Amino acid sequence: MSVTEMFSYIQGFLSADQDIREDIRKVVQVLEQTAREILTVLQSVHQPSGFKDIPSKCLRARELFCTVRTQIGELKTKFPVEQYYRFHEHWRFVLQRLAFLAAFVVYLESESLVTREEVAKILGIEIDREKGFHLDVEDYLAGVLIMASELSRLAVNSVTAGDYSRPLRISNFINELDSGFRLLNLKNDPLRKRYDGLKYDVKKIEEVVYDLSIRGLAKEQEAGGDK
Amino acid sequence: MSVTEMFSYIQGFLSADQDIREDIRKVVQVLEQTAREILTVLQSVHQPSGFKDIPSKCLRARELFCTVRTQIGELKTKFPVEQYYRFHEHWRFVLQRLAFLAAFVVYLESESLVTREEVAKILGIEIDREKGFHLDVEDYLAGVLIMASELSRLAVNSVTAGDYSRPLRISNFINELDSGFRLLNLKNDPLRKRYDGLKYDVKKIEEVVYDLSIRGLAKEQEAGGDK
Amino acid sequence: MSVTEMFSYIQGFLSADQDIREDIRKVVQVLEQTAREILTVLQSVHQPSGFKDIPSKCLRARELFCTVRTQIGELKTKFPVEQYYRFHEHWRFVLQRLAFLAAFVVYLESESLVTREEVAKILGIEIDREKGFHLDVEDYLAGVLIMASELSRLAVNSVTAGDYSRPLRISNFINELDSGFRLLNLKNDPLRKRYDGLKYDVKKIEEVVYDLSIRGLAKEQEAGGDK
Amino acid sequence: MSVTEMFSYIQGFLSADQDIREDIRKVVQVLEQTAREILTVLQSVHQPSGFKDIPSKCLRARELFCTVRTQIGELKTKFPVEQYYRFHEHWRFVLQRLAFLAAFVVYLESESLVTREEVAKILGIEIDREKGFHLDVEDYLAGVLIMASELSRLAVNSVTAGDYSRPLRISNFINELDSGFRLLNLKNDPLRKRYDGLKYDVKKIEEVVYDLSIRGLAKEQEAGGDK
Amino acid sequence: MSVTEMFSYIQGFLSADQDIREDIRKVVQVLEQTAREILTVLQSVHQPSGFKDIPSKCLRARELFCTVRTQIGELKTKFPVEQYYRFHEHWRFVLQRLAFLAAFVVYLESESLVTREEVAKILGIEIDREKGFHLDVEDYLAGVLIMASELSRLAVNSVTAGDYSRPLRISNFINELDSGFRLLNLKNDPLRKRYDGLKYDVKKIEEVVYDLSIRGLAKEQEAGGDK
Amino acid sequence: MSVTEMFSYIQGFLSADQDIREDIRKVVQVLEQTAREILTVLQSVHQPSGFKDIPSKCLRARELFCTVRTQIGELKTKFPVEQYYRFHEHWRFVLQRLAFLAAFVVYLESESLVTREEVAKILGIEIDREKGFHLDVEDYLAGVLIMASELSRLAVNSVTAGDYSRPLRISNFINELDSGFRLLNLKNDPLRKRYDGLKYDVKKIEEVVYDLSIRGLAKEQEAGGDK
Amino acid sequence: VQKSDDHDNGAQISSPVISAFKVFQQELDTKHDKYERLVKISRDITIESKRTIFLLHRVTSVPNAEEVLHEADVKLDGVRQKIGLIAEELRGEDLYQFHRAFTPGIQEYVEAVSFHHFIRHRTLISLEEVNARLVFMRHERTDAKGSSEGSRSSPAVLTFQVTPTDYLLGVADLTGELMRMCISSVGNGDMDTPFKLSDFLREIHDGFSYIGNTGPYEVSKKLHTLRQSLGKVEDACYTLRVRGSEIPKHMLADVLSSRTAIMDPDEGVV
Amino acid sequence: VQKSDDHDNGAQISSPVISAFKVFQQELDTKHDKYERLVKISRDITIESKRTIFLLHRVTSVPNAEEVLHEADVKLDGVRQKIGLIAEELRGEDLYQFHRAFTPGIQEYVEAVSFHHFIRHRTLISLEEVNARLVFMRHERTDAKGSSEGSRSSPAVLTFQVTPTDYLLGVADLTGELMRMCISSVGNGDMDTPFKLSDFLREIHDGFSYIGNTGPYEVSKKLHTLRQSLGKVEDACYTLRVRGSEIPKHMLADVLSSRTAIMDPDEGVV
Ligand SMILES: [Mn+2]
């Protein structure tokens, strides 16, 4: 094989790679659009009026996750399954956003922490790398941490909306989450940085609970006995 | 499953990942040491005295490549084969160096361009990703480009050592290489940058040939008839 | 034509270009001065005493916008209209600042979002590129985002000044803005980065509203019935 | 118009812009491929064997410029003609390369400096901005400077190929070019930097001529009377 | 000694250095795990239920400090004692965390400021550099400052838990600390930054005390006989 | 004085400063044009034909230096004389070029090193800072070093032009210069970098002299009575 | 070759080129040495100014602010002595020639002296006021030498002029210290100082935005930090107002005095 | 409020916290002062070492290299005295605690002393040899104080140990000077030194590539410059060889001696 032939052959490799990346980019762009739509639906819970119909918002989000599943299905067809990590960077960002949205929906529905299995199911993907397009532990954790910061915002806004018991529940939830994270030996830099942000969320929520306590607002509603 | 249990479970994942990376790092460190030893052997061809026993230096380098194969064999056992790209960053640098060293040995032995297949064989790895630990096209090309800059140095030093015919042969070789690279549509940034350096190597070697030509030194030895 | 003639001729082109840029730079410098004056006028609303005479400050700013229109009119004469993008970099920065100032004035006057048309009118320019010196969509959006961060500061300072109802209105306004931006598929890097800052503004204002709510200060004034 | 409607409307603008850029990028990529092919054809003049059939190489390059014209024709259709400078960055690089290739062909054919008009004609574009897709003075000059550095290489290689008169002619040509550039008042940074490189080319060619002179090789051929 | 020998000698030194650092890193990792465990124990005082059994939590933490002493004992064996500052960076972070934890335990036990001597004793190290592995004054101060921020959180949470006298005691304590720090001339280093944070802690606690005062809650419990 | 007054005062100072700089820039631009013209005149000595009428070229350059003196006279009026170093950066570049041109003229006329006094006189400026607009020792030295590199080029081209004795004279001259520079303790500044370049100039000239020597060309003309 | 070199060397000694370069050598070395001395003085000034700033921050926690202010003034006198050394070095020189050597120290001094001035007078020190204190009596020992050149400049007085840019950069850094002081004041229960600081900082901020990007590059760089500091101070005032809103105004005095009463008995507890 | 503050202040004076912090204050100030003194000494060492290097470059152009070498050695003795001051400051301290303060100076000294050593011995000075010259006799005046603590360490001798990393970084910089020397030698018509320098530089280059990226980050950063220097030296040798190829070897001596003869008469022309 001459040098020219060899390089022509190599050019074939390079082109194929570039084509795959182009295809992936397109699908990911569409996915990002859907993710933004889900976000818009869920963001509205922060509005004073939004607290009333959380269930209906969650239903709407669940519907949009159907679209997500279809789009991720599309994404899977764009590259050989065992090369997940070769192209990981392309979808890592949106996958973390989607994990966050799934975790947020589940929290709003049941006030519990979504498991990695549940996220994977909502997104129509796997948790074991061997079984196909999967959700990395790190991406799941990143999604959970984004939710934590959303919850600190929710605690603030629920007070504005006159719901004085929710912050206490959020506080308990986020404390549990914080203990959980403390079990982890995080090295990975971006995740570690996000986790450092969790401390501020914990503190913020504690201050909301404090504000309620000192005014006797926390007890008041509790006495009224919700949840 | 409680939050604590879940995070303990996740910590298992994270630890496993960190252990793999730790193991990889150690083997890679050893590989780098061997690569530096091969480099030391091959670099000695630049010495005035080094031109005489190129064959023996190549033999010595070939022996050290046995060690490389063993060490890469070791490396392969440290992670699941289909997760090559997950950990690629750890060995990419040393693999490019090794590809360069293999290309340099082959050039010194036969004055021909090593193929990707040959490099793979010398390193005891594959060229098809599907078959196992493999040599990426980009890493092969990076290795070849490092060699090109070493050859421009060799052209200079061979003249100093009194070998006037070698630069002409290097010049032809490097021109062929340059044409080959021009067939590629390089997007990938680091490779593109390296390729830009090739132009300087081509120019440098042409100037050496020029210096020999204008003094009739090129012809002189050619007339003497080596190669 | 000799080489010398040709280059003399080319020098003519280059000089013309440099002269245009020099002219533009001078007008832009004057524009920046006026923009800074408007900023000084509007910034004074943050002073405790500043909340009283917002209308008079807006009037003063409107007057200065007359000067802006004259100066932009001057700017338009400095280069051929269809070469807007050739020199865009020169005035992009000040145009975004002016868009911000226009948006801020309009907000202070009517608590509504200025449209691109209105900004264009205030600055005496077009919105359709075809019709002449115009306001790019990106520059309009950048101006709006700068205003958002000014509003979060305003929410804080209006509380300090004893105006407890303004933050609620700002909060509603900024939430609407946030929803609007979520409809956009931003790629353009500087704009995307600015938009990321909007999240902090939203959060900040929500916390102000929270502080008022928990102390019953929001309701209190509302009951008093302004706006 | 509500805020939502307004932002939907704006999203239309942004999408259109992104689509145009995507289209331009694709055509430019194809153009770059053709430019590389022309370069490969012309580069071969540096080979010892290449000096014989310069005319045939130029013919081949001229053919490929037909393709270039078609592709630039394609490019023109991708965006409104008066927005040239809005998207200039996308094709500036390849246009300078093409200007260089055109200048190089013309030099090889006639040993004269291509005019901007000629380059524009070879590329099938205009020189007056008003008339359509055009060649900026700066891009023309950049192309000429790239050629200058190619000529210093040619001077070296023509000696290797035994052509001792060409370097003298190149030296005269490049000196004229240098004087021409000295007439320009360059401010523009990248062009200025390229021009600084010209000094090295001038010096290099002078040294080649020196080498020929001191060995009596320059006179020798001159006496033989070529050109 | 030849150049080669010299470099072998230096390489030997560098390898040894790397080995030491590797060993240190491993022990430090284990230490960090223990520190996180102590933190988890002590963090629980922030829970409403946590205020009751502070003594038992302190006991548990004291036990874990035994492990810390063993692990630091292990650390000491990894490098020559007089080269503390050569490797300081490796354990500085965890040492400051441990100093904080020791200071926090002592505060919870006795509401007094731990001395540097006490911290050293709890960690099984020295305070004089000459005597062995020691606690730098900066690291001690950093630990104290981390505690200050933990105390501001504690002040908030003790109100939530219904303990209204603790914030006042914390306030006095932290004010004394602040007076102490004002005596220091810090450089623009991390310690300075942390000290700037102390001002916010002081401010936060002052706000809590103020909240209690205007509601007569501070007096109330005082009268009722706190703690 | 109020804060506002203070800032107005400072702003006044800054505006005045900017105006001065703008004025200086304009004059400097004109000076640069004249310097380029002198360079074009003197550069022509490198042409084979240029060696004949060096004296007339020097006369022409001397005339242009009149213009330089007028323009520098103009420059002096633009700023307070005792604030030379405040604006030094603006004219440093052109002043070094002018010092070079003056040194080159003097060398061409008399083959001697221009003194700082002479340069100052040619440019119509001072050498003592106290006496007015002056020539810094660093700027004088930079000019001399630029000339050194021009002389190495001249040595090469004088051989091409058949003048075999000039290189020897240049060699002696430049060696003396080199000895002078060796006496200086330079900082790691641009002058140091330029001085490093001098070594290459010395080396280049040495090579030319060597080339002449081994061919007996140096002796030849000497005997024939050079110049 | 050796012989020839010897010969060259002989030539060099008498060569006008060599003797010219010997003069240059001395001129350059003298300049570099002076530069180096100025760098060292500047470092000293920086350190002492920083320590003065630390000292000044203690005013918010001690009973007798005047004492601290006086102590700071004594320290600043020491700094001014060092600036006097710079002035001494610059005697007859162009200040801008060595400006880079001492600008960090001077900026830090402006920061310290303007902080001191603000605490005492609650106003911004003017550039004139800064410069007015940088007038030095000539040292005795230089008089002897000075007498010969004394006719040229004023014989007994030496001044140092801070440039407007250094003044501006020092004031920009001052804002960071003002922010720290504001937060401390809130922490000390001071309900008044934060608002004063907020107004003052806003004035400075508005001043800087009036100057905008017409100033030197370093000023633009510091604008971001300045804006952050202002934000922190405005937030602090906001918090004070919001919290203060919870009691009727007529009760405020009572509450404050009772607070002091409440806090006193606690000292026994600690 | 005033009253309460007074009270606090009274409490502070006797407070154990405050007295502890007064100790810390002194400890920190002492450390910072020492650091600052070391920085200043380091700057002096850098300047003097640089000047020594400049001086050493003159050996290629003067007849009596020995004289220059001696002068350089005297200068280096001065530098060593200053390193002695560092050793004095570090007496009983952990060298690494203040390492960042003086590492630039020490690296520059290694560069200078290894350059001196190369010129004299044509070998690389070893780390031991560098350190062997950094042994100092204790100053008289400190003896009095030292006597009390004298029992602990050796009483009259003070040593300074250059770290292997500083040594390595100094040697890396040395290569730049060697390259300069090589180009100068070619310029002076020296046909021998460039080849010697080329061999030596190649040895150092190979040594550095043997160490590779196992060394500290700063070394890796300097590798690129080192490679460039080697390239320049190799190019110079190449040029010498190529040009030298044009005359038969047996003529070389003639040519060289005649060259000297040719050049002499010219002096009249200049
Ligand atoms: Mn400061």
Ligand SMILES: [Mn+2]
């Ligand atoms: Mn150096």
